[in-house]
Structures are given as structure tokens and as C-alpha cells.
Amino acid sequence: MQLFDEDNLSPVRRRTLERLTHAALKLYQENKFPSPEEITREAEYAKVTLRSYFSTHSEFVEYVVKRVIGAFEKPKMTADPEENIARLLSWGYGELFSHEALMRDAMRIAQHRWQTRQEEGSHEGESFLKKSNRREALAEALAPLESQLPPEKVQKLIMLMSVLYGTEALTVLKDTFGMEQEEIVELTTWGAKLMLHQALQEET
Amino acid sequence: MQLFDEDNLSPVRRRTLERLTHAALKLYQENKFPSPEEITREAEYAKVTLRSYFSTHSEFVEYVVKRVIGAFEKPKMTADPEENIARLLSWGYGELFSHEALMRDAMRIAQHRWQTRQEEGSHEGESFLKKSNRREALAEALAPLESQLPPEKVQKLIMLMSVLYGTEALTVLKDTFGMEQEEIVELTTWGAKLMLHQALQEET
Known part of the structure; x- marks a missing residue:
């Protein structure tokens, strides 16, 4: 489950989520399938941070996909x-x-x-x-x-x-x-x- | 790596491999993605048994796929x-x-x-x-x-x-x-x- 409301996120929580998303994307760009630990380490947060946003790792990956696809400029x-x-x-x-x-x-x-x-x-x-x-x-x-x-x-x-x-x-x-x-x-x-x-x- | 020669397997080793393969197939039929531990437990072997046949779990799964496809009777x-x-x-x-x-x-x-x-x-x-x-x-x-x-x-x-x-x-x-x-x-x-x-x- 996604444990936050995208439209009602405090500035701090939003920034944290951005950094986690970018850390994941950076690792994916290196052709890795990053684990939650690798992502939080890359973003310089504690391991538990991700778990306050998503109850499972799959949901975070889905969120990242949605963000990437959302940023696409379709022809x-x-x-x-x-x-x-x-x-x-x-x-x-x-x-x-x-x-x-x-x-x-x-x-x-x-x-x-x-x-x-x-x-x-x-x-x-x-x-x-x-x-x-x-x-x-x-x-x-x-x-x-x-x-x-x-x-x-x-x-x-x-x-x-x-x-x-x-x-x-x-x-x-x-x-x-x-x-x-x-x-x-x-x-x-x-x-x-x-x-x-x-x-x-x-x-x- | 596959750690055995399919054509030169002792009767005991062959029987063990058969039981492991059947245990995996049984668990797949229950719509599980069985772990090495679940497969050896189902086949009633020690956890290390699988590792004497395949160096990674992926290779065992590939072997099972090959066995299943090999048994297909193509039209x-x-x-x-x-x-x-x-x-x-x-x-x-x-x-x-x-x-x-x-x-x-x-x-x-x-x-x-x-x-x-x-x-x-x-x-x-x-x-x-x-x-x-x-x-x-x-x-x-x-x-x-x-x-x-x-x-x-x-x-x-x-x-x-x-x-x-x-x-x-x-x-x-x-x-x-x-x-x-x-x-x-x-x-x-x-x-x-x-x-x-x-x-x-x-x-x-």
C-alpha cells in the first residue's frame, strides 16, 4: 500500500520521497535492480525510511515506474x-x-x-x-x-x-x-x- | 552451472534429481514460486542437496523448464x-x-x-x-x-x-x-x- 497522499505531503516528506525516487533511478540507470537497502543507502537515509511511504518494495518500484511514465512526453x-x-x-x-x-x-x-x-x-x-x-x-x-x-x-x-x-x-x-x-x-x-x-x- | 552430466549420473543421484524436480513441479502446480528450501523440504532432502546439482537456483528452474518442455508432444x-x-x-x-x-x-x-x-x-x-x-x-x-x-x-x-x-x-x-x-x-x-x-x- 502507498502510505501517503501525493497531494498532501509535507515539504520535508516530499523532498525525502524525491530523493528516494532519484536514488532508485540512478541505480536503475547503472543497470541494477536495487534493493530497498541500496536505495536508502544511495539517498543517505535510514533503512526504515522507505517503509514509511510504501508497505512493500513492489509498490515503490511501481511508483517509480508511474513517475517515469508520467514524465514522458507522448508523441x-x-x-x-x-x-x-x-x-x-x-x-x-x-x-x-x-x-x-x-x-x-x-x-x-x-x-x-x-x-x-x-x-x-x-x-x-x-x-x-x-x-x-x-x-x-x-x-x-x-x-x-x-x-x-x-x-x-x-x-x-x-x-x-x-x-x-x-x-x-x-x-x-x-x-x-x-x-x-x-x-x-x-x-x-x-x-x-x-x-x-x-x-x-x-x-x- | 549445472554440476552433473545428465548422461553419467549414478542411479542414486538420478533418483534424487528426479525427486527434486517433481517436488518443484508439485509446488509450481500450487501456483507457488518455490524457494530452494521449499523444494528440498518437499522432496525430504537436506537443504544442501540442490546445491550439489546446480550452482544457482536459476539454473535449477531452467533445468525444470527444459524437462517440462522436453516432455511436450508437439503437434x-x-x-x-x-x-x-x-x-x-x-x-x-x-x-x-x-x-x-x-x-x-x-x-x-x-x-x-x-x-x-x-x-x-x-x-x-x-x-x-x-x-x-x-x-x-x-x-x-x-x-x-x-x-x-x-x-x-x-x-x-x-x-x-x-x-x-x-x-x-x-x-x-x-x-x-x-x-x-x-x-x-x-x-x-x-x-x-x-x-x-x-x-x-x-x-x-
């Missing part, structure tokens, strides 16, 4: 869905690569949370379902398709593009095929276009 | 790439879902290994690049395309299908969109067909 969307997807993939993989360790750690932690939810017997998965920036960005990118395709097909394309666009795809293409950022952008853009073209063609 | 491939992909996705997601916790833990551990490689400064990623059953299965499924598409396009399609087919895609579609196994098979099969059709069409 402008146009009336052309194909152009939108190309912009989103090129920009998005750039951001993912520049925060690769953080994104991989978040993916790792998401699995751990899945496991914890199994133990708790909660199956609704609500905490996951609400935090998808990727889904929202893709829905906006594909919105112009709504005049050309039935809504359920647009939705299916959003889901397929979600698989092509993200840390999961990055790890498959980089770790299994040794691909670099540029190649991943080119490949996934090509795949997205194939799907868009064919879906539109099947409709007419 | 027969035909001369029709579209049919092959449909068979592979339907069968493969069935296997992934029936070993969901193991596959998620393996994905989690793969991230941890990425991080360790960064620390060691080794960038070749060799340990990942060699262990892709998925790539081989997809190459076989798409082999009939070789008479219709240039080899680099077949290769690109294999890579795109690798993103649609695996634990990574499973977690995106299940955790972000709340999809079930059948829906995931249907969606990814549709997406794969869109790409195949359009790639072939662009060629003619």
Missing part, C-alpha cells in the same frame, strides 16, 4: 492510425530502452505480485487491470479506425498491438534474437502495419 | 503455414497455461539473469540465445513459406510470431486485459493470420 497523434502506431513504437521503445533495467525489474515484480495474488486467492487482478498506459496510448492511436472497423475489431487490434509494444516484446526480441532498439522498432512497426492493412482489407 | 506440422501456426498457438498456450507458475517464474528469473550479466559486463547474451524452443518450433511451422517469401521476410515473421506466442504475451493479455486461454489463442491466431496474409500479398 502527438494524427488522423492516420498507421502513422500513429509508427510514432508510438518508435518513441515508446526509445523510452523503454532508456529505462531498461527499471522496466525489466517492474516486469519481474509483476510476476511476483501475480504469485502473491494466487496465494491470497484474489483472482480479480484489479491492481493490474487499472494501470495500463500502454492500452490507453494504443486506444488513442487506433481511434481513427473506428469509422472503418467494428468496435470489437478495433479492440482486438489494440490487444495485439499491446503484445508488440512493451517490455515483454523487448525482452523476447532482444534476449532471444539479439535485436537492437532500431531493429525492434522496424520489425514491430512492420508487423503492426501488416495487421492493420489486412484487417481493413478483410472488412471491405 | 504435427503440415505443408500449410497458417494451419501450422494455428496448431502451435492452440497447443502451446495450453501447455503454458498448464505450467503457468513455472513459466512466470522462469520469466522472472530471466530478468534476474539479465541483471547479473550486466554486472558481469558480459554482453553477448549467449546463455539466452541458445535456449529458444519457441524459435525452432516457429521456424518449422513457417518453413513452407520459404517457397513464397524471401528468407529475410520469413525470418521477420518468425520473430513477430515469437512475440505473439509465449509467456510474455500470455502475461500481457491475461494481466492487462483479463483474457482467458481460449480468447488468447483466438486473438493471437487471428493476428498471426493477418500478418501471414498481408506479407504474402505484398509479395505478389
